[in-house]
Amino acid sequence: MSNLIQTINLTRRYGKQIVVKDLNLEVKQGEVYGFLGPNGAGKTTTIRMLLGLIRPTFGEVKLFGKPLNNHRREVLWRVGALVESPSYYGHLTGRENLEVTRRLLGLPRERIDEVLSLVRLTKAADKKVKKYSLGMKQRLGIASALLGKPDLLILDEPTNGLDPAGIQEIREFIMDLPKQYGISVLVSSHLLSEMEQMATQVGIIHQGKLIFQGSITTLQKKSRPRIRFGVGDPREAQHVLQSRGWQVSLQEGELWIDGLDRNATAQIVECLVKEHFSVYRVEEVKPSLEEIFLRLTGKEESL
Amino acid sequence: MTVFLRLVSNEWIKLQKWLVLVLLVVGPIFSVIPSLTMDHSSTEANQLLMAYSTAVLQYAWIFFPILTGVFAALICRYEHINGGWKQLLVQPVSRSQIYLAKVFLLLLFTATSQIFFVSAFLVGTWWYGIGDSISWEIIIRSAISGWLAVLPLAALQLWISFLWRSFGVPFAINIALALPSILAAQSETFGPYYPWAQPMLAMVPSEGDILDASIKVWVILVGILIAGIGGWLHFIRRDMEW
Numbered sequence: 083m084s085n086l087i088q089t090i091n092l093t094r095r096y097g098k099q100i101v102v103k104d105l106n107l108e109v110k111q112g113e114v115y116g117f118l119g120p121n122g123a124g125k126t127t128t129i130r131m132l133l134g135l136i137r138p139t140f141g142e143v144k145l146f147g148k149p150l151n152n153h154r155r156e157v158l159w160r161v162g163a164l165v166e167s168p169s170y171y172g173h174l175t176g177r178e179n180l181e182v183t184r185r186l187l188g189l190p191r192e193r194i195d196e197v198l199s200l201v202r203l204t205k206a207a208d209k210k211v212k213k214y215s216l217g218m219k220q221r222l223g224i225a226s227a228l229l230g231k232p233d234l235l236i237l238d239e240p241t242n243g244l245d246p247a248g249i250q251e252i253r254e255f256i257m258d259l260p261k262q263y264g265i266s267v268l269v270s271s272h273l274l275s276e277m278e279q280m281a282t283q284v285g286i287i288h289q290g291k292l293i294f295q296g297s298i299t300t301l302q303k304k305s306r307p308r309i310r311f312g313v314g315d316p317r318e319a320q321h322v323l324q325s326r327g328w329q330v331s332l333q334e335g336e337l338w339i340d341g342l343d344r345n346a347t348a349q350i351v352e353c354l355v356k357e358h359f360s361v362y363r364v365e366e367v368k369p370s371l372e373e374i375f376l377r378l379t380g381k382e383e384s385l
Numbered sequence: 386m387t388v389f390l391r392l393v394s395n396e397w398i399k400l401q402k403w404l405v406l407v408l409l410v411v412g413p414i415f416s417v418i419p420s421l422t423m424d425h426s427s428t429e430a431n432q433l434l435m436a437y438s439t440a441v442l443q444y445a446w447i448f449f450p451i452l453t454g455v456f457a458a459l460i461c462r463y464e465h466i467n468g469g470w471k472q473l474l475v476q477p478v479s480r481s482q483i484y485l486a487k488v489f490l491l492l493l494f495t496a497t498s499q500i501f502f503v504s505a506f507l508v509g510t511w512w513y514g515i516g517d518s519i520s521w522e523i524i525i526r527s528a529i530s531g532w533l534a535v536l537p538l539a540a541l542q543l544w545i546s547f548l549w550r551s552f553g554v555p556f557a558i559n560i561a562l563a564l565p566s567i568l569a570a571q572s573e574t575f576g577p578y579y580p581w582a583q584p585m586l587a588m589v590p591s592e593g594d595i596l597d598a599s600i601k602v603w604v605i606l607v608g609i610l611i612a613g614i615g616g617w618l619h620f621i622r623r624d625m626e627w
């Protein structure tokens with residue numbers, strides 16, 4: 083399948099600081115692509131370059147296979163976007179805000195009611211946007227991005243500042259976009275758990291560099307599971323296993339061994355049973371995405 | 386062309402019309418009323434022409450240049466305050482067209498301001514019953530000259546409004562540079578090249594052609610080109626980070 087978004091060695095410098103470095107993103111049709119990275123990683127900077135709001139210091143952006151710098155208007159017809167904090171005209175109503183974009187794109191009037199109901203803002207449509215809550219402003223932003231029936235939606239932290247119910251609602255909404263409306267999505271976030279819920283593909287950016295790109299399942303496979311053994315007399319059992327060359331750690335009265343395959347697991351159980359330890363539990367524990375992320379960056383910092 | 390018209394009609398939706406009206410009315414009223422109530426009888430000259438000259442001095446010294454700046458800032462303000470630029474600039478329209486739509490609005494405002502000024506003066510002369518007559522031609526020529534002469538300043542103000550997000554900074558710059566324009570206008574070598582003095586010089590009533598008074602047409606043209614092209618290049622090339 084073709085790439086809706088492709089960046090080639092995309093680089094952006096601010097003064098001496100390289101904020102985005104040699105980024106090669108590939109976002110395919112039908113995906114929800116989670117663009118993940120901690121605060122200050124360069125997500126917004128990348129998204130601005132994808133939309134032509136700022137220019138790369140080096141490298142290229144292609145949308146729908148066409149270079150952005152000489153096909154900007156043509157490809158932007160097919161893109162809806164929400165960049166960072168929501169944009170709005172506070173002294174106008176929600177409906178008037180949408181009317182501004184509708185006119186610009188020359189769309190039929192009914193489209194406004196359609197997108198309003200999509201994001202469930204119909205009731206608040208005639209209220210001034212400065213009186214909207216942050217969540218309502220976010221939803222208005224999404225409505226405006228959807229107005230032109232885009233093939234690609236680019237959303238920068240759309241759940242920022244929402245309450246849990248609002249976050250859940252937006253996530254479900256985003257997950258449904260490819261199937262229900264044929265809209266592919268690039269959505270940025272600094273929360274791994276969020277990506278786990280809605281993304282099919284993930285790109286992880288850290289200090290401006292892409293440290294992982296692939297499917298969520300590949301990401302999960304990338305780090306092998308750990309096996310947890312519940313054993314009687316764990317301290318003694320640890321000694322015995324260590325004396326036979328296994329790397330065993332003892333945590334909260336249970337034994338943990340990294341990266342075992344089936345055979346090795348069976349060997350260990352056999353060994354423990356022969357040495358007359360009672361083995362009451364053997365369990366495979368998949369690492370959380372948090373842990374995977376920490377391993378990828380090799381840093382013990384929280385997101 | 387359709388895109389340009391759509392952009393202009395959007396500017397119209399966004400605009401707070403009552404605010405524009407207030408701004409347009411203030412200058413003419415505060416310059417026309419004092420000029421007509423003032424006693425000009427000590428001179429031999431045409432009373433009405435004296436009154437008009439006084440009104441022009443008031444209006445074109447402070448109100449017109451500052452109003453132009455306020456309009457330029459207002460046109461950008463709706464995008465400046467709540468992230469409107471990024472929303473507007475990710476739409477499939479060229480930045481040049483957006484720039485032109487803003488310019489068009491500014492042209493419209495400044496022209497309307499001239500119409501208001503002239504109308505206020507005419508209504509005022511009737512109201513106060515000033516006897517002398519004045520040639521329409523002189524007044525209309527003065528208004529048109531003033532409008533043309535404010536265009537370099539208008540383009541410059543638009544550029545400045547792109548640069549600063551706040552309303553205050555461009556406003557303060559504008560006042561600080563407008564006040565000395567009355568001194569600048571005294572100087573024949575410097576005045577005609579000072580954008581804040583140009584409208585005043587151009588509006589001084591005279592018998593010649595449009596823009597014939599004391600400023601050369603080419604000075605205005607060069608001013609429009611420099612400030613217009615500068616602002617346009619800045620706008621289409623700038624990194625939009627807000």
Ligand SMILES: Nc1ncnc2c1ncn2[C@@H]1O[C@H](COP(=O)(O)OP(=O)(O)OP(=O)(O)O)[C@@H](O)[C@H]1O
Pocket residue numbers: 096101119120121122123124125126127128272626
């Ligand atoms: N205009 C600018 N001038 C200088 N540095 C900038 C500018 N914009 C961004 N940066 C720097 O670039 C880095 C990346 O910023 P960016 O906003 O892209 O991060 P982000 O991943 O979107 O973070 P967040 O999760 O906080 O939104 C930061 O260190 C920031 O300080």
Ligand SMILES: [Mg+2]
Pocket residue numbers: 125126127166238239
């Ligand atoms: Mg960001």
